[in-house]
Amino acid sequence: MFDVNAAAMLSAPIAVGLAGIGPAIGIGMMASHYFDSVARQPDVQGAITPQFFITLGVVELLGLFGFVAFYLVFSKIFV
Amino acid sequence: MDHFWQLSFGDGLVVNANTIIMAWAAMGLLLLFGWWTTRNLKLIPSVAQSAGEGVYNFCRSITFSTGGEKADGYLFFVGSLFLFILLANLMGQLPLKLFDPIIPTGHLMAATGDINTTAALAIISLVMYIALAIKRTGIKGFLTHHLHPSPLFLPMNLLEHITRPGSLLIRLYFNILVGEILSGLAISIMPYVIPAFVVFLELFVAVVQAYIFAILTAVYIALMTETHDEH
Numbered sequence: 007m008f009d010v011n012a013a014a015m016l017s018a019p020i021a022v023g024l025a026g027i028g029p030a031i032g033i034g035m036m037a038s039h040y041f042d043s044v045a046r047q048p049d050v051q052g053a054i055t056p057q058f059f060i061t062l063g064v065v066e067l068l069g070l071f072g073f074v075a076f077y078l079v080f081s082k083i084f085v
Numbered sequence: 086m087d088h089f090w091q092l093s094f095g096d097g098l099v100v101n102a103n104t105i106i107m108a109w110a111a112m113g114l115l116l117l118f119g120w121w122t123t124r125n126l127k128l129i130p131s132v133a134q135s136a137g138e139g140v141y142n143f144c145r146s147i148t149f150s151t152g153g154e155k156a157d158g159y160l161f162f163v164g165s166l167f168l169f170i171l172l173a174n175l176m177g178q179l180p181l182k183l184f185d186p187i188i189p190t191g192h193l194m195a196a197t198g199d200i201n202t203t204a205a206l207a208i209i210s211l212v213m214y215i216a217l218a219i220k221r222t223g224i225k226g227f228l229t230h231h232l233h234p235s236p237l238f239l240p241m242n243l244l245e246h247i248t249r250p251g252s253l254l255i256r257l258y259f260n261i262l263v264g265e266i267l268s269g270l271a272i273s274i275m276p277y278v279i280p281a282f283v284v285f286l287e288l289f290v291a292v293v294q295a296y297i298f299a300i301l302t303a304v305y306i307a308l309m310t311e312t313h314d315e316h
Contacts, residue, residue, distance in 0.1 A: 052150075053150075056147070056150040056151065056300055059293070059296055059297055059300060060297070060300055060301060060304060062293070062297065063256060063294075063297035063298075063300075063301060064252075066256065066260075067252050067255065067256045070255060070256060070259040070260065070263075073259050073263055074255070074259060077259075077262075
């Protein structure tokens with residue numbers, strides 16, 4: 007017995023979880039290197055903070071694609 | 086989404102009244118702030134003028150960090166984009182249940198939690214960086230920019246005009262939407278303590294997203310308006 011709705015409801019949270027792995031690792035590495043470099047050379051903080059946030063935005067977008075899949079599936083089921 | 090309060094006119098024309106109310110409220114607050122801070126400018130600033138100068142300096146730091154002195158020409162655009170998105174994001178966290186008799190279900194959601202608003206903002210930023218590129222480097226410079234590293238990159242350079250505004254709109258829309266859904270979930274779990282943490286997280290997200298949108302727009306403009314004989 008295969009229930010399509012149940013499979014779809016299972017797939018949506020899995021998509022969010024799997025999509026979160028990569029950006030989580032990426033943002034973690036990015037932030038750790040950011041803190042390392044600021045601790046080593048506090049002068050550069052003003053120069054690299056904007057770059058940090060640009061990269062944060064770019065990396066974070068990848069995590070949101072999982073939520074896009076979640077949203078598409080759930081708006082199909084519950085509408 | 087039951088957060089949306091939609092009005093239908095005739096066939097096919099649907100107006101998201103929620104978004105319109107919140108966007109116009111944000112614009113009105115910004116106008117009020119501008120009027121209040123620039124009412125009587127003096128050499129020794131009053132409290133209001135100092136607040137306005139602080140906001141101006143922060144907006145200038147966004148464009149200055151990406152484009153330097155040349156970036157002052159589009160500071161007005163990036164700054165107003167930043168302030169509008171910031172205010173619209175933050176207003177989503179207000180517990181605006183006051184309008185309950187007017188709005189049947191849910192609470193007033195942030196204006197940027199609607200894909201129409203973020204798409205409009207992204208399209209404005211696309212048009213603005215193309216227009217500024219044509220203004221600063223000329224039609225020829227703008228067209229040859231697409232062939233820049235090598236003519237092989239032409240398809241990718243053309244695709245960038247779709248992916249740049251597309252990523253801007255998806256990033257802002259889904260970040261705010263996730264926040265709204267998360268706070269709705271937290272309220273439904275336990276309406277007293279748990280939503281406070283979510284609201285704190287969302288205040289942080291609101292500021293970061295506004296900053297990212299503005300700084301990415303500034304970066305795109307700086308990339309498009311640079312002339313290639315400089316490097």
